[in-house]
Amino acid sequence: MIKVLLADDQAMVRGALATVLGLEPDIEVVAQVGSGDEVLPAAARTAPDVALLDVQMPGRDGLQVAADLHRARPGCRIVICTTFGRPGYLARAMTAGAVGFVVKDAPPEQLVEAVRRVHGGLRVVDPALAAESLATGEGPLTGREREALRLALDGGTVADMAAALHLTEGTVRNHLSTAIGKLGARNRAEAARIADERGWL
Incomplete structure (x- = not known):
């Protein structure tokens, strides 16, 4: 069996x-x-x-x-x-x-x-x-970029994300900015949606 x-x-x-x-x-x-x-x-x-x-x-x-x-x-x-x-x-x-x-x-x-x-x-x-x-192809996002976009899906502020990830707000902004660029998105909400739809989060 x-x-x-x-x-x-x-x-x-x-x-x-x-x-x-x-x-x-x-x-x-x-x-x-x-x-x-x-x-x-x-x-x-x-x-x-x-x-x-x-x-x-x-x-x-x-x-x-x-x-x-x-x-x-x-x-x-x-x-x-x-x-x-x-x-x-x-x-x-x-x-x-x-x-x-x-x-x-x-x-x-x-x-x-x-x-x-x-x-x-x-x-x-x-x-x-x-x-x-x-x-x-393989997802282009780093682990930190994925974590930030997961939190962006929930509509959290940069301050919320920084607290959750134990990072500075500037570092979170950098991760989000890089992810937005990699995905060709206009903003973090669109980047989060694209990454989620492709199964990268």
């Missing part, structure tokens, strides 16, 4: 995925969690072979959790299963240790096949997303 852990904050989606996978004779869903913070404890309890992680969840997001899970349980094969098929997410997922990336609007049989294939040692990536990711 292939033991699967599901992590998705939407209960209906999580339940539907569990039902689809549970119909297969060789797959058993051993854990279902609704936040990123619950993944590692659930994995420690159930020792899954495959973990299906959503990207956007309460607590730590799926990409952050993927890196932690990969370190804690290197034998667990990680698949990102998300609504948000953004090319930047794909690159970050693979860097974090994921071996699969599927979008939720794919047919159910593709998800089942993805679980079997990654369990068998293969990589599985949505082909359209892979092509888009290659065309878009």
